[in-house]
Amino acid sequence: MSTISKTFAELKERHEAALIAYITVGDPALKSTPRFAGALIEGGADLVELGIPFSDPIADGPTIQAAVQRSLMSGARPIDALRVAREIEEKYDTPLVLMTYYNPIFRFGLNKFLTSAKRSGISGIIVPDLPVEEAVDYKKECVASSLDTIFLASPSTEPQRLREIVSRTTGYLYLISLYGVTGIRPNLPNSALELVKKYSAALDGAVPLAVGFGISQPKHVHDLVRAGADGVIVGSAFVKIVGENSRDVGRASTKLTRLARRLKKAAI
Amino acid sequence: MGALVELEREYSRIKDDPDFKTQLEYYLREFVGRPTPLYFAANLTRKTKGAKIYIKREDLAHGGAHKINNTMGQALLAKRMGKKRVIAETGAGQHGVASAIACAALGLRCEVYMGSEDVERQKLNVFRMHLLGTTVHPVTSGSRTLKDAINESFRDWVTNVANTYYLLGSVVGPHPYPMIVRDFQSVIGREIRDEIMRIEGRLPDAIVACVGGGSNSMGAFYTFIPDKQVGLYGVEAGGLGLTSHKHAATLCAGQEGVFHGMLTYVLQDEDGQIQPTHSISAGLDYPGVGPEHSYLKATGRATYAAVADKQALEGFMELSKTEGIIPALEPAHAVHFAMNLAAKMRPDQILVINLSGRGDKDVNVVAEKLGVKL
Numbered sequence: 001m002s003t004i005s006k007t008f009a010e011l012k013e014r015h016e017a018a019l020i021a022y023i024t025v026g027d028p029a030l031k032s033t034p035r036f037a038g039a040l041i042e043g044g045a046d047l048v049e050l051g052i053p054f055s056d057p058i059a060d061g062p063t064i065q066a067a068v069q070r071s072l073m074s075g076a077r078p079i080d081a082l083r084v085a086r087e088i089e090e091k092y093d094t095p096l097v098l099m100t101y102y103n104p105i106f107r108f109g110l111n112k113f114l115t116s117a118k119r120s121g122i123s124g125i126i127v128p129d130l131p132v133e134e135a136v137d138y139k140k141e142c143v144a145s146s147l148d149t150i151f152l153a154s155p156s157t158e159p160q161r162l163r164e165i166v167s168r169t170t171g172y173l174y175l176i177s178l179y180g181v182t183g184i185r186p187n188l189p190n191s192a193l194e195l196v197k198k199y200s201a202a203l204d205g206a207v208p209l210a211v212g213f214g215i216s217q218p219k220h221v222h223d224l225v226r227a228g229a230d231g232v233i234v235g236s237a238f239v240k241i242v243g244e245n246s247r248d249v250g251r252a253s254t255k256l257t258r259l260a261r262r263l264k265k266a267a268i
Numbered sequence: 269m270g271a272l273v274e275l276e277r278e279y280s281r282i283k284d285d286p287d288f289k290t291q292l293e294y295y296l297r298e299f300v301g302r303p304t305p306l307y308f309a310a311n312l313t314r315k316t317k318g319a320k321i322y323i324k325r326e327d328l329a330h331g332g333a334h335k336i337n338n339t340m341g342q343a344l345l346a347k348r349m350g351k352k353r354v355i356a357e358t359g360a361g362q363h364g365v366a367s368a369i370a371c372a373a374l375g376l377r378c379e380v381y382m383g384s385e386d387v388e389r390q391k392l393n394v395f396r397m398h399l400l401g402t403t404v405h406p407v408t409s410g411s412r413t414l415k416d417a418i419n420e421s422f423r424d425w426v427t428n429v430a431n432t433y434y435l436l437g438s439v440v441g442p443h444p445y446p447m448i449v450r451d452f453q454s455v456i457g458r459e460i461r462d463e464i465m466r467i468e469g470r471l472p473d474a475i476v477a478c479v480g481g482g483s484n485s486m487g488a489f490y491t492f493i494p495d496k497q498v499g500l501y502g503v504e505a506g507g508l509g510l511t512s513h514k515h516a517a518t519l520c521a522g523q524e525g526v527f528h529g530m531l532t533y534v535l536q537d538e539d540g541q542i543q544p545t546h547s548i549s550a551g552l553d554y555p556g557v558g559p560e561h562s563y564l565k566a567t568g569r570a571t572y573a574a575v576a577d578k579q580a581l582e583g584f585m586e587l588s589k590t591e592g593i594i595p596a597l598e599p600a601h602a603v604h605f606a607m608n609l610a611a612k613m614r615p616d617q618i619l620v621i622n623l624s625g626r627g628d629k630d631v632n633v634v635a636e637k638l639g640v641k642l
Binding site: 054055056057058059061062065069072077078102103104105106107108129131133154156157158161179180181 | 269270273410416426427529534541
């Protein structure tokens with residue numbers, strides 16, 4: 001059983017949903033990333049997604065786009081993300097997931113990237129621009145490196161494709177809650193809750209269901225968990241804190257812990 | 269992904285429908301002004317003392333460029349799919365204008381994403397789009413140019429996919445776009461074949477076209493791919509030179525990468541970050557290239573070369589003075605390459621230049637380069 005599956009199983013026993021927190025590596029500097037990850041974990045994050053900055057983040061809204069710009073300006077590289085991951089992994093048992101667009105992996109070399117990721121303590125990988133249809137080699141290599149393959153589904157995913165996606169997914173299924181890109185929305189649309197209900201029934205426990213995009217408030221978390229989500233993924237809300245406090249790492253950390261705590265409380 | 273699956277399904281259902289074909293042919297003939305002439309460039313031929321040079325006059329298509337072949341086809345497709353809103357990206361503004369024209373003609377709402385840098389550089393085309401009833405959204409993310417306008421269009425599309433059609437302007441992006449755009453642009457090559465057979469009774473020995481994303485060149489090349497005796501030459505933007513890092517010669521100087529949903533040659537750094545590009549012609553200013561061009565390069569069926577800003581400017585001046593045709597700066601790259609190639613060929617051989625657009629839009633840039641104040 002992978003560390004991610006183990007985490008979800010333990011949470012399930014305690015009747016909790018997972019809080020999955022995303023931050024961009026190297027935003028605003030490489031040395032702040034382990035500290036922010038620590039702050040999120042102290043606040044109650046059950047998993048941490050580390051984003052590798054990419055020049056053209058097509059699935060991301062303005063908040064994460066800005067984080068990526070800050071990170072690239074600071075000179076962060078894919079190899080640095082692996083180094084940072086190892087540093088976090090040495091201190092915490094919390095599973096770490098890498099989120100990256102495909103081209104940085106492609107340039108690094110698929111096999112070399114995945115084996116390095118595994119050695120750095122990474123448990124799973126998310127590649128938002130790699131559809132399951134194009135992921136045959138990737139899946140094979142991830143299995144060989146014992147890395148979970150977290151694929152994405154969205155409101156527009158048709159049932160037949162969903163079956164294909166679920167059959168290749170390990171760790172958790174990343175459900176995009178709405179039509180759109182990442183980013184904070186004041187209200188969660190009702191359609192998101194309906195979607196979670198539908199997916200939760202369709203999955204029937206085959207793989208944990210984690211919901212992301214647009215989630216920033218305890219109420220969102222509460223409603224999604226009640227609708228059947230096994231986990232919630234929060235990115236832009238944390239990244240926004242980093243962006244607004246980029247000159248004061250201590251203050252940013254305190255705020256990250258505080259928000260994580262409030263969100264986690266709503267997941268119990 | 270769901271949207272792409274729907275697009276592919278609808279396109280394959282509609283493209284061979286007799287009503288759709290009749291409608292598209294009607295608009296291309298009566299509205300766009302096709303077929304465009306294949307003009308024998310007698311003066312240029314005399315001057316280069318080599319192969320007979322013919323010019324495919326895409327600059328005479330409505331809107332002033334080949335872009336309309338694709339936008340007319342896709343706008344009709346959007347309409348058949350019941351989409352009320354069309355979005356498009358644009359760099360120099362030519363595809364934006366061609367989208368605006370097609371949408372106005374068909375009564376579709378049109379919104380265009382354009383990098384804020386380009387909005388500044390191409391004010392005339394921005395105003396043309398306004399006149400045609402299109403809304404232009406300046407894009408302030410990333411490098412604020414064409415690639416970022418494409419990113420923003422994809423972001424809009426995934427948000428509004430239910431009522432929105434994304435009208436992509438070149439043979440790039442995820443499948444089925446490279447196929448759809450190629451199909452609609454391949455009218456260029458089919459016409460060249462008919463025209464040269466009528467005039468010369470045989471196929472040409474060389475076809476030369478500029479390559480940015482690669483839609484006019486793919487349109488000109490496609491029908492000739494099985495005809496091995498026809499040499500296919502794609503000309504990229506060499507900018508300030510291939511060693512300067514200020515160019516857009518993706519096939520000549522890029523490496524394989526995955527970008528905008530395609531596996532193709534990409535201008536990128538060692539970490540796979542997409543690099544900024546430079547060209548005197550905004551229409552060639554793109555760090556990727558259509559995947560089918562990468563295939564033609566890999567198989568050796570087509571040859572790709574780069575022509576620098578300065579040489580393109582020479583091509584621009586030469587064609588204007590010698591033939592009375594002011595070309596856009598994009599095909600001016602092809603003109604420069606073609607003149608050198610023709611000079612090395614025999615007088616009984618035939619070379620075709622695909623003149624993808626007219627140069628009115630570029631006179632300000634050229635005047636500036638020549639130190640002339642307008």
